[in-house]
Amino acid sequence: MNVVVLYGRLTRDPELKYSQGGVANCFATVAVDRGMTKEKRQEAEAAGRPTADFISIKAFGKTAELLANYFRKGNRVALEGRIQTGSYEKNDERVYTTDVIVNRLHFVESAKENGGGNVGSFAPMNGQAGYYEVNEKDVPF
Incomplete structure (x- = not known):
């Protein structure tokens, strides 16, 4: 079963585009806290290690329009989706991608x-x- 649930903050405004067929596509990144204790967080910050993961998300159709129209950088968001991996060629090198495809969005704050x-x-x-x-x-x- 491929199910992902994320709770975090958008790191940038969602980017909405439409395909040639008219389907809405939206791309964004969510910063998800790693849930460290206060002491572990302070240690990680002092050592220059990350305390959050930055996860690329994609939404399509009405979900994409909802994300683009109602959420902005810094907003808290809860979402459900699935992981999708892929790859492509860039400058004769294989680039691997991992994204969360959003099925449902939840408003977390007013x-x-x-x-x-x-x-x-x-x-x-x-x-x-x-x-x-x-x-x-x-x-x-």
């Missing part, structure tokens, strides 16, 4: 928690608490 506005545009309308202007294209379903 716009208010991440500084406002980065997850959709759900800002109070005319300063009235409880009323929010929502653009239909901001709704993921």
